[in-house]
Amino acid sequence: MERKRGFDVRVYEAVRRIPRGRVLTYGQVARRLGSPRAARAVGWALRRLPERLGRSVPWHRVVGSGGRLSTRAGPGVEIQRRLLLAEGIRFRAGSVDLTRHGAHS
DNA sequence: AGCCTGACTCAAA
DNA sequence: CTTTGAGCCAGGC
Numbered sequence: 001m002e003r004k005r006g007f008d009v010r011v012y013e014a015v016r017r018i019p020r021g022r023v024l025t026y027g028q029v030a031r032r033l034g035s036p037r038a039a040r041a042v043g044w045a046l047r048r049l050p051e052r053l054g055r056s057v058p059w060h061r062v063v064g065s066g067g068r069l070s071t072r073a074g075p076g077v078e079i080q081r082r083l084l085l086a087e088g089i090r091f092r093a094g095s096v097d098l099t100r101h102g103a104h105s
Numbered sequence: 106a107g108c109c110t111g112a113c114t115c116a117a118a
Numbered sequence: 119c120t121t122t123g124a125g126c127c128a129g130g131c
Contacts, residue, residue: 007128026113030127041127043112048129062112070112077112 007033011045012053018061020087023101025065043070060084067096 014032018024030038046059060083064070069077081091090097 030113035127037114037125038127039113040111040125041113041129044110044128045112047112049112059112064112065114073112080112 007038007041008045008048011042012049012057015046015057015059015062018058020058021089021101022103023061023063023067023084023089023096023098024103025063025067025098026070027065028103029062043072063096067092067098067102068094069096 010033011029014029015024024032026039026042027036029042030036033042035041042062046062049057049059060080069080071077073080084096085091089101096102
């Protein structure tokens with residue numbers, strides 16, 4: 001049975017499956033959840049990501065369309081950029097090079 | 106049920 | 119390339 005917060009949990013589980021060195025856009029995550037248009041809701045779920053899960057959920061591997069980092073993430077953006085660079089993610093004009101790290105599905 | 110918010114996205118200017 | 123506006127979704131009140 002699905003609960004009210006089922007969506008949030010699904011988002012975390014989906015993000016948890018993103019392999020190192022690979023990134024997905026909010027829209028792609030939404031697509032994997034069966035709601036292609038729920039990109040916004042995905043961002044909302046990640047924003048409320050509990051610190052406790054921060055260690056097991058690679059939230060930094062989720063970026064905006066075109067590989068751009070979400071500016072709304074606040075100070076966390078720099079941390080995200082650092083984490084991505086640390087796992088070999090390449091950037092192209094300030095955005096993640098999706099042609100190299102983006103998912104095809 | 107109605108209204109508001111937001112780590113989104115796409116198209117247009 | 120940057121800025122707007124509209125569409126979409128789930129959650130909280």
